[in-house]
Amino acid sequence: MDCKEIRDLVAERWGEELPAEVREHLSKCAGCEVFWRNARFLQAGFRAWAAETPPEASFGFAARLVRRLQVWETTGARSEFFETVGRRFVYATLALTLALLLSLALPTSGPVRGVAGADFLGLQSHSQASQPDVVGGDSGDTHDLIPGGPTE
């Protein structure tokens, strides 16, 4: 067993009796022995701490709590409800305002809102008609694609 395995075992068998093989290693390896001593020290510390008794609940703990809950149910719960609803209303209003501002701020033309695809093709063919194509000359074919498009 190497030092890593020994230390793993010390951490695993926390507070338990260690096998003879491990004990033998500890008697020879100073580093692992310190590790084991530290483990014993921590175990003692945890035990000392765990032995400390938690405080008892003071007299009327449950009764005070129930009274507090009743007060909360009559006032707190309602105000909490309105607070939640109010907060949601504010968020919704903000989101709506933001959407409105965005719709006003964004340009009205562009790839989406601009000239419709068919119109665009129409315009293109119009400009191509005025500037003859280098390879094929007039590209009059496109006109056939446009229902109701400009005719020349």
Place this chain on the structure above:
Amino acid sequence: MARSEFDVSQEVECIRRVQKGDGEAFGLLVAKYQQRILSIVFHLVRRRDEVEDLAQEVFFKAFRAIRSYNFQSSFATWLSRIAVNHCYDYLRKVRASRVSYYSEMTEESAHELERKAENPPPQGWDHAERLALRDFVARLLDRAPEDDRLILSLKELEDYSVEEIADLLKLKTSTVKVRLHRARKRMLEDLERWRQEGK
């Protein structure tokens, strides 16, 4: 309050009443579980003066959330989970300095304590030694990652079994075992580092 102990069927009945809004019935559950919750809060938070306030907050949270309790785990586990999470949140917010007995000790008496810890005195520790030991471990735990602190506190201080911790933290038993093992090893390595820093 009325009697604090009742059997499982009475407890279920009581929970159903609370789910319908019966605050008085909740008082019975509080009376039954108050000591358990105080113990968890005390060992996790270690501030005697704040234990009761925190326990009240835990029960308050439980009351508000009780409609979501679906009887899949025991009520004790469900309530303990709320307590653990509440303490966890609290500790994350408040990392105030604590009175340290260990740090106030001379180097000689600290070594004496370490020697004694290796072979605990048969008559037990005296009060000052217990406080110093506890404080030493508490400071080490403070340096540990949150998850390590939580799992070690539940195991070593609250004496929960691996299965109970798994139930409480909604983890697999094997995961709890691995985490516990790693947390102990990390703490031991940290102790070694700490001592080297001090030298």
